[in-house]
Amino acid sequence: MKTAFVFYSYTGKTRALAEKRAGKEQAELIEIKEKKRRSTVAAYVLGSLAARRQKRAEIEPVAADFADYDKIVVAVPLWAGFPAPAFNSILELLPRGAKVELIITSGSGNSTGSREKTMALAASKGVQIVSYEDVKTAE
Numbered sequence: 001m002k003t004a005f006v007f008y009s010y011t012g013k014t015r016a017l018a019e020k021r022a023g024k025e026q027a028e029l030i031e032i033k034e035k036k037r038r039s040t041v042a043a044y045v046l047g048s049l050a051a052r053r054q055k056r057a058e059i060e061p062v063a064a065d066f067a068d069y070d071k072i073v074v075a076v077p078l079w080a081g082f083p084a085p086a087f088n089s090i091l092e093l094l095p096r097g098a099k100v101e102l103i104i105t106s107g108s109g110n111s112t113g114s115r116e117k118t119m120a121l122a123a124s125k126g127v128q129i130v131s132y133e134d135v136k137t138a139e
């Protein structure tokens with residue numbers, strides 16, 4: 001069973017979760033990086049707005065061919081109640097028919113308010129979210 005663990009992380013928490021979980025199931029870690037590193041202000045203002053509008057981020061090219069994997073896990077942080085814009089870019093990389101286990105990390109909140117929109121966007125790209133998990137990273 002070949003598993004890809006795809007993640008985007010801005011402050012390192014989703015990376016830590018991805019490294020821990022990918023190690024457990026011997027998955028291949030694939031980090032998605034934005035082309036330009038956002039400043040904190042840019043992340044909170046423009047990034048949050050883009051997340052709420054379900055806009056894509058400009059990301060570095062990814063070498064992996066996702067059609068090669070039996071299982072794809074995607075982990076991204078929550079920004080202003082929505083998955084960070086990198087998530088919307090990840091959806092574009094996945095083959096139609098892909099089955100994805102989605103993990104959304106957050107501080108004190110959760111993604112309940114955006115869940116339906118996230119599922120709808122994924123479905124419109126032919127991506128099936130087979131499991132959905134909110135993980136709080138704040139202590």
Ligand SMILES: Cc1cc2nc3c(=O)[nH]c(=O)nc-3n(C[C@H](O)[C@H](O)[C@H](O)COP(=O)(O)O)c2cc1C
Nearest residue numbers: 009010011012013014077080081105106107108109
């Ligand atoms: C721009 C921005 C917006 C955020 N918005 C929320 C939010 O709406 N609700 C929440 O609970 N946490 C929010 N957070 C906190 C992150 O979702 C949380 O700390 C996450 O685990 C960080 O993952 P990372 O370290 O991999 O970037 C936000 C963080 C950033 C940088």
